[in-house]
Amino acid sequence: MAxxxxxxxxxxxxxxxxxxxxxxVVCLGEDIAAAEGVFKTTVGLRAEFGAERVWDTxxxxxxxxxxxxxxxxxxMRPVAEIxxxxxxxxxxxxxxxxIPKVRYMTxxxxxxxxxxRTANGGGLGFGAQHSQATExxxxxxxxxKIAAPATPADVIGMMAAAIRSDDPVVFFEHxxxxxxxxxxxxxxxxxxxxxxxxxxEGADITLVALAATVPLALKAxxxxxxxxxxxxxxxxxxxxxxxxxxxxxSLRRTSRLLTVEENPYQGGWGAxxxxxxxxxGFGLLDAPVRRVAGECVPLPFADALEExxxxxxxxxxxxxxxxxxx
Amino acid sequence: xxxxxxxxxxxxxAVIRRTEKAAHDLFLQGLVKGTTHLAAGQEAIAVGAxxxxxxxxxxxxxxxxxxHALARGATPEECLAELMSxxxxxxxxxxxxxxxxxxxxxxxxxxxxVGSHLPMAVGAAWSARLRGTEQLxxxxxxxxxxxxxxxxxxxxxxxxxxxxxxxxxxxxxxxxYTPIADVTxxxxxxxxxxxxxxxxxxxxxxxxxxxxxxxxxxxxxxARAGDGPAVLEAETYRHFGHSRSDPAAYRPAEEVERWLKxxxxxxxxGRLAELGVQAEAVAEADERARAVVERAVEAAKAGPPPDPRxxxxxxxxxxxxxxxx
Numbered sequence: 028m029a030x031x032x033x034x035x036x037x038x039x040x041x042x043x044x045x046x047x048x049x050x051x052v053v054c055l056g057e058d059i060a061a062a063e064g065v066f067k068t069t070v071g072l073r074a075e076f077g078a079e080r081v082w083d084t085x086x087x088x089x090x091x092x093x094x095x096x097x098x099x100x101x102x103m104r105p106v107a108e109i110x111x112x113x114x115x116x117x118x119x120x121x122x123x124x125x126i127p128k129v130r131y132m133t134x135x136x137x138x139x140x141x142x143x144r145t146a147n148g149g150g151l152g153f154g155a156q157h158s159q160a161t162e163x164x165x166x167x168x169x170x171x172k173i174a175a176p177a178t179p180a181d182v183i184g185m186m187a188a189a190i191r192s193d194d195p196v197v198f199f200e201h202x203x204x205x206x207x208x209x210x211x212x213x214x215x216x217x218x219x220x221x222x223x224x225x226x227x228e229g230a231d232i233t234l235v236a237l238a239a240t241v242p243l244a245l246k247a248x249x250x251x252x253x254x255x256x257x258x259x260x261x262x263x264x265x266x267x268x269x270x271x272x273x274x275x276x277s278l279r280r281t282s283r284l285l286t287v288e289e290n291p292y293q294g295g296w297g298a299x300x301x302x303x304x305x306x307x308g309f310g311l312l313d314a315p316v317r318r319v320a321g322e323c324v325p326l327p328f329a330d331a332l333e334e335x336x337x338x339x340x341x342x343x344x345x346x347x348x349x350x351x352x353x
Numbered sequence: 354x355x356x357x358x359x360x361x362x363x364x365x366x367a368v369i370r371r372t373e374k375a376a377h378d379l380f381l382q383g384l385v386k387g388t389t390h391l392a393a394g395q396e397a398i399a400v401g402a403x404x405x406x407x408x409x410x411x412x413x414x415x416x417x418x419x420x421h422a423l424a425r426g427a428t429p430e431e432c433l434a435e436l437m438s439x440x441x442x443x444x445x446x447x448x449x450x451x452x453x454x455x456x457x458x459x460x461x462x463x464x465x466x467v468g469s470h471l472p473m474a475v476g477a478a479w480s481a482r483l484r485g486t487e488q489l490x491x492x493x494x495x496x497x498x499x500x501x502x503x504x505x506x507x508x509x510x511x512x513x514x515x516x517x518x519x520x521x522x523x524x525x526x527x528x529x530y531t532p533i534a535d536v537t538x539x540x541x542x543x544x545x546x547x548x549x550x551x552x553x554x555x556x557x558x559x560x561x562x563x564x565x566x567x568x569x570x571x572x573x574x575x576a577r578a579g580d581g582p583a584v585l586e587a588e589t590y591r592h593f594g595h596s597r598s599d600p601a602a603y604r605p606a607e608e609v610e611r612w613l614k615x616x617x618x619x620x621x622x623g624r625l626a627e628l629g630v631q632a633e634a635v636a637e638a639d640e641r642a643r644a645v646v647e648r649a650v651e652a653a654k655a656g657p658p659p660d661p662r663x664x665x666x667x668x669x670x671x672x673x674x675x676x677x678x
Binding site: 091095130135143272 | 364370387411413442443444446447448449452454455456461462464466469471473474475477478479480483484488499502503506507509510513514590623626666667668669671673674676677678
């Protein structure tokens with residue numbers, strides 16, 4: 028394997044590794060087989076595993092996710108692709124009402140081991156219906172696990188954990204990270220769901236980030252380092268299960284908290300994180316908690332407008348300076 | 354269908370009819386909470402189809418699914434205990450009337466979002482094909498479900514992938530409170546649309562248990578042979594309203610009378626007489642059904658309430674519900 032792998036290659040590699048080790052893993056989605064994915068995140072799968080394991084579907088999001096559910100209930104481990112995360116709304120019944128509830132309302136009789144993969148987030152000028160960060164939608168529904176990796180190695184390790192999970196996982200692949208590169212992980216690399224990573228250590232403030240906001244927070248941390256502010260950056264990696272312990276542990280060292288999230292402030296995951304901190308870690312804080320989040324508007328098209336409404340390095344730097352001076 | 358099989362089907366229908374009546378009475382006694390969507394009048398579809406299926410086939414039903422659960426192996430006691438919120442209920446009292454499920458016998462659930470389970474049945478059929486089992490998946494749904502998107506997405510996907518799935522529409526003439534014809538542009542809401550998706554669409558008398566069994570058996574053979582899905586529209590009528598809160602006063606008296614005269618139990622009884630079965634044999638079947646349901650009511654009533662701690666189990670595969678590590 029090459030010295031570096033892109034995030035988009037890591038998606039296909041992560042799926043392929045699981046398909047090699049478990050014949051019950053099958054893929055379905057729009058344009059994933061012959062065309063190898065509109066984001067080229069399924070390159071090589073059809074060639075290696077054949078048409079009986081990698082299936083092109085019609086544009087029928089309800090059928091894709093509903094069929095994945097039925098297959099998962101009957102012995103398969105399907106990996107379904109919903110091309111853009113905005114389109115999760117087209118099959119929201121399955122994400123909100125069917126998949127996460129069937130285990131509970133059958134008294135534990137039925138398990139649904141499936142993965143719904145989707146390309147999430149903005150920054151690429153795709154306009155209001157192809158740019159949203161929607162992980163907070165899934166966060167409102169008890170019964171879904173939510174993974175959102177930030178690096179190629181985590182993509183592979185978390186894909187392994189997601190596919191092996193007996194519970195349903197919504198797997199958010201961030202569009203702005205697809206071309207980013209990193210070292211490929213060793214064979215059988217698994218990143219347990221629900222384990223956050225401290226990706227930069229620092230004593231002055233905790234930045235909690237997810238997916239595309241992780242490199243953004245790291246960039247801000249490097250800039251702030253020059254001003255004598257050392258930020259610790261926590262990559263949450265998963266929203267469910269949520270590793271609040273790592274956040275609270277970091278706050279014991281830093282006493283200041285900023286969440287950096289791309290979804291709108293209104294109902295965003297940062298609100299859940301800060302509410303846990305307010306509830307269980309209030310005594311650790313020496314300053315108010317702050318959230319850098321998306322503005323509560325539809326995503327605009329033009330770069331200059333989009334930058335206004337999604338998190339940027341400058342917004343994070345400004346917020347940290349304010350908190351550091353508190 | 355031979356005489357013995359028909360008599361067995363008759364007895365199963367009698368058990369379902371009496372269980373539905375018990376559910377109704379228990380509701381009036383305040384022992385069943387929430388709501389129920391009774392299927393009295395539609396027994397022949399569940400029983401006839403089940404008679405044609407293999408034990409390992411998959412069945413998906415709707416919120417009006419008591420009859421399917423019972424036809425597919427759930428006992429009256431398990432079902433009534435579930436309705437009465439007992440720990441001994443089919444789903445540990447977490448599902449209720451609208452979600453009767455018995456996965457061990459292939460009854461993979463009753464779903465209360467109209468039409469949502471059709472894609473699941475497609476997926477179960479896809480899974481059967483991938484595993485090479487020749488199992489069939491059957492989705493039972495009402496006429497109202499034929500106007501939602503998932504119906505069309507399911508028919509198309511099942512057709513294009515040639516999957517072993519049967520779509521069985523229980524056309525009971527009403528989409529909840531509204532005559533299906535008032536809101537649907539074709540006369541046979543399921544069967545008429547099937548050809549547009551490249552699928553055969555048939556109509557059957559849904560109150561004739563033999564006719565249902567024959568049609569399902571034939572379409573199942575075809576699907577198992579790799580010839581793909583089919584739509585079967587079974588015309589029927591529900592004896593009660595849509596749900597507990599619906600007295601069904603909107604139905605014309607002559608229509609109700611006509612359908613009540615076309616009762617599936619009466620039809621089967623008449624057919625048994627034609628085949629020379631003595632009235633005593635039918636009476637014995639009725640008596641067994643009465644006794645089974647009577648015992649089930651008492652046993653279900655005696656079941657303990659659920660442990661409140663159960664509310665926080667069964668979200669995840671580890672049994673728990675913790676969303677934080």
